[in-house]
Amino acid sequence: MKRMPLLFTVVIATLCSSLCEGIIGSHFWKIRQLVDERRANALMQSLPGKPGSISELFITQPLDHFDRLSQEAGKTFQQRLFVNDQFYEAQKGPVFLYIQGEGALSPNAAKAGFPAELAKSLGALIVAAEHRFYGASINDDGLKLDSLRHLSSQQALADLAEVHTFISQKFNLSRDHPWVCFGGSYSGALSAWFRIKYPHLVIGALASSAPVRALENFEGYNDVVAASLESSIVGGNEECMTQIQQAFIQIDALLKLGNHTLLEGYFKSCEPVTDPLDRLTFVSNLASIVQGVVQYNNEIPGLDIDGICGIMAVSSDPLRNLAALNTEFMKIMNMSCVNNTYAESVRMVANTTVDRKAQGPGIRQWIWQTCTQFGYYQTCDDNTNCPFSRLIDLPSQTKLCSDFFNITPQDIAKFVSFTNDYYGGDRPHGNKIIFSNGSIDPWHKLGVLTDLSDTEKAVFIVGTAHCNDLGSSNSKDPQQLTAARKKIATIITGWLKEAQQNQINSL
Structure with missing residues (x-):
């Protein structure tokens, strides 16, 4: 019998989809946008593609995979893919599919980063898939409330199954050929869930910085922020965290006394913060500067934990120091004043x-997903270690859910419970899944931090932040990050060799 060439398909989320902070603090979205831009620029400098190596494709997807006989039957949307054949060795190479999370997909995602480095060494085809209802993968009415009901992780996983079929047909692949999925942040959770829910399509998964446990009141996020600010390995110290905590205690006291004018001047607010919701936005914006810097530590020059702690040590007045941090943030973001209105x-x-x-x-879309599936609201409700304002409580973080989507706190609790029942929370029942997390990343609190079995492995990287293992290798990378990437690559290569041997044995 003539032996057929074996092709492995690997589902990869090269870059982190970068979960966002609570729904009020808009500064976090600014930091997220800047990080995305810097990552895209870094990718352009890493493993540059040859002319014509990346192509854009669209695949027609059902709007509702699970009820095709309903009134929605026949309704579809176009899902965007980017394909990179620069490294592809058709006779023996694997296929890497990048799973995008809660944002627009860039062609650079199919071009570089740790997965692309792996693709280069394995002769892989890279396919990047945009998440439904984000970027270009959305219909004209997609952001309207009635349409958003089709935006869920379950539908997104079903989209990936269709991508599997599309790629298999386009490149002459059998459905029996093994796949491995990779993802980071929300798409890291999708990667793990794809392996769990579609084990006949994928043989393994990498879930980087993946919050696989849904949680309505995510106080643990700020626990890790506080611990990271105290961590000497990244330039933090106990006094730094105390200074930030004391600054917010002063802010809460001044707001309670109605002394908002001083705060407006210190922190260069564009408008007065007399309204309670504007005050909430004000403290959330300030908190989100610190939260964003910790989550993306070392990704923005001038904004890292070491830099924050240096600013917070300039004087003995915590409030003035926090104001100086706010001024530095404004300078980097090219802002003349800060919009602290809830209307924003x-x-x-x-x-x-x-x-x-x-x-x-996609801000509206992601907030819909947190309201209907995940929660993830970073609060200071009953957390004495929280370094931020006590105004940032659960009711404040869920307000937009009720205001815009008519989803009550009771609804959110039920939706979060269902998500954990459906996927297994942080004790998923699966195999051949790698859960990688960084100790500085606040999202590791909702991830898997220790091995669950011989085939569900945890890689915990001391001193690293959100999805650092998915970035491109750099000579300045800490030793523990380099070692983690090597371990992950070894495990994945082992899966592929095992799958290849199984295929040979079946011939």
Whole structure:
């Protein structure tokens, strides 16, 4: 019998989809956008593609995979893919499919990063898939409330199954050929869930910085922020965290006394913060500077934990130091004043105009997903270690859910419970899954940190932040990050060799 060449298909989320902070603090979205831009620029400098190596494709997907006989039957949307054949060795190479998360997909995602380095060594074809209802993968009415009901992780996983079929047909692959999935952040959770829910399509998964446990009141996020600010390995110290905590205690006291004028001047607010919701936005914006810097530590020059702690040590007045940090943030973001109005949050969530050319995260869509599936609200409710304002509580973080989607806190709790029942929370029942997390990343609190079995492995990387293992290798990378990437690559290569041997044995 003539032996057929074996092709492995690997589902990869090269870059982190970068989960966003609570729904009020818009500064986090600014940091997220800047990080996305810097990552894209870094990718352009890494493993440059040959002319014509990356192509854009669209695949027709059902709007509802699970009820095709309903009134929605026949309704579809176009899902965007980017394909990179620069490294592809057709006779023996694997296929890497990048799973995008809660934002627009860039062609650079199919071009570089740790998965692309792996693709280069294995002769892999890279396919990047945009998430439904983000970027260009959305219909004109996709942001309207009635359409958003089709935006869920379950539908997104079903989309990936269709991508599997599409790629298999386009490249002459049998459905029996093994796949491995990779993802980071939300798409890291999707990667693990794809392996769990579609084990006949994928033989393994990498879930980097993946919050696989849904949680409504995510106080643990700020626990890790506080611990990271105290961590000497990244330039933090106990006094730094105490200074930030004391600054917010002063802010809460001044707001309670109605002394908002001093705060408006210190922190260069564009408008007064007399309204309770504007005050909430004000403290959330300040908190999100620190949260964003910790989550993306060392990704923005001038904004890292070491830099924050240096600013917070300039004087003995914590409030003045926090104001100086705010000024530095404004300088980097090219802001003359800060919009602390709740109306700005309303504007971002209320916008139903689709712009398929827009880059960055989809704010309205992601808030819908947190309201209907995940929670993830970073609060200071009962957390004495929280370094931020006690105004940032659960009711404040869920307000937009009720205001715009008519989803109550009771609804959110039920939805979160269902998500954990459906996927298994942080004790998923699967095999051949790698859960990688960094100790500085606040999202590791919702991930898998220790081995669950011989085939469900945890890789915990001390001193690294959100999805650092998915980035391109750099000579300045800490030793523990380099070692983690090597371990992950070894495990994945072992899966592929095992699958290849099984295929040979079946002939």
